[in-house]
Amino acid sequence: MASTLVKEYFREDKLPHIWCPGCGNGIVTRAIVKAIDSLGLDKDNVCIVSGIGCSSRAPGYLDFNTLHTTHGRALAFATGVKMAKPELEVIVITGDGDSSAIGGNHLIHACRRNIDITTIVFNNNIYGMTGGQYSPTTPTGDKGTTAPYGNLDANFDLCELTKGAGASYIARGTAYAAKQLEKFIAEGIKNKGFSFIEAITACPTYYGRKNKKGSAVDMLQTVKESAVMDKAWDRLSEEQRQGKFKIGSFHVEAKPEYTEEYKKLIASFNKGEE
Amino acid sequence: MATTTTVGLKSHTVEEEWCKGCGICVAFCPKNVLELENEIVVVKRLEDCIQCGQCELRCPDFAIWLGGK
Numbered sequence: 001m002a003s004t005l006v007k008e009y010f011r012e013d014k015l016p017h018i019w020c021p022g023c024g025n026g027i028v029t030r031a032i033v034k035a036i037d038s039l040g041l042d043k044d045n046v047c048i049v050s051g052i053g054c055s056s057r058a059p060g061y062l063d064f065n066t067l068h069t070t071h072g073r074a075l076a077f078a079t080g081v082k083m084a085k086p087e088l089e090v091i092v093i094t095g096d097g098d099s100s101a102i103g104g105n106h107l108i109h110a111c112r113r114n115i116d117i118t119t120i121v122f123n124n125n126i127y128g129m130t131g132g133q134y135s136p137t138t139p140t141g142d143k144g145t146t147a148p149y150g151n152l153d154a155n156f157d158l159c160e161l162t163k164g165a166g167a168s169y170i171a172r173g174t175a176y177a178a179k180q181l182e183k184f185i186a187e188g189i190k191n192k193g194f195s196f197i198e199a200i201t202a203c204p205t206y207y208g209r210k211n212k213k214g215s216a217v218d219m220l221q222t223v224k225e226s227a228v229m230d231k232a233w234d235r236l237s238e239e240q241r242q243g244k245f246k247i248g249s250f251h252v253e254a255k256p257e258y259t260e261e262y263k264k265l266i267a268s269f270n271k272g273e274e
Numbered sequence: 275m276a277t278t279t280t281v282g283l284k285s286h287t288v289e290e291e292w293c294k295g296c297g298i299c300v301a302f303c304p305k306n307v308l309e310l311e312n313e314i315v316v317v318k319r320l321e322d323c324i325q326c327g328q329c330e331l332r333c334p335d336f337a338i339w340l341g342g343k
Contacts, residue, residue: 003339022296026334
């Protein structure tokens with residue numbers, strides 16, 4: 001048996017999912033479904049695309065048009081879907097490694113084009129599915145199976161990255177504040193242009209164990225305590241910001257959307273023929 | 275299989291086959307209604323429940339929800 005939400009939007013026969021006990025991915029997936037539900041979108045009009053990784057398993061459990069693609073290429077496939085059928089609501093579910101390492105170029109160019117796709121990154125600071133390798137969002141000094149003495153690289157701030165690249169809606173939420181995350185996702189879907197929502201979630205199995213972060217409950221508690229709303233963040237001193245991160249809806253900008261511009265271009269050719 | 279617990283107008287359902295016993299619902303319940311028994315969540319004190327839905331909101335396995343089956 002399942003709740004009405006699960007019955008309506010999930011492929012119930014595929015549950016229980018494969019995620020580890022306490023993995024935040026389920027919480028974020030539910031927030032996405034709730035956001036779609038709150039907007040009253042037609043299921044047949046929604047296409048969810050994912051790449052490879054723990055997070056990218058999500059569309060397999062969801063009862064929409066879904067596409068599970070190759071590693072890092074979710075946005076490339078999603079761009080194709082959106083260009084072929086601009087009337088579809090295209091949503092990309094991806095992980096931190098999938099979107100910012102192997103798919104990093106797809107991400108910045110999708111931002112640059114401002115194509116009407118909503119991307120939700122499940123940021124758990126690690127490559128979970130492949131065995132705990134450090135990702136571009138693993139904090140400096142933290143451990144992964146490929147960084148047993150601590151990661152030397154500086155980590156990406158994905159919201160700043162996408163802002164620089166030109167996304168028109170940018171927000172960061174957490175698996176703890178799932179209700180707020182749902183609101184950000186709904187705003188992102190409504191935005192006509194490229195929307196980027198970073199969902200901070202916890203990987204208790206790889207990131208948690210390697211870095212001695214405690215149980216799934218401890219990790220979600222840490223997420224709760226470290227997240228600071230952007231207005232409160234501005235009032236914190238550099239010292240107070242240590243170990244914390246800001247959340248909120250950071251950036252909304254009205255600018256030309258790619259499929260619309262493309263349609264205009266095609267229309268201008270047709271006019272020339274007449 | 276799923277178990278529905280009802281007290282007055284309040285009810286909670288747990289799908290035991292989906293629960294992985296992570297304890298998130300137990301830890302974040304503001305009224306201490308839930309407990310783990312043999313690594314599965316059990317609705318222990320439904321009379322204290324305020325039906326806030328935080329367990330349902332944060333269950334990573336969609337295994338607990340307000341209301342019946």
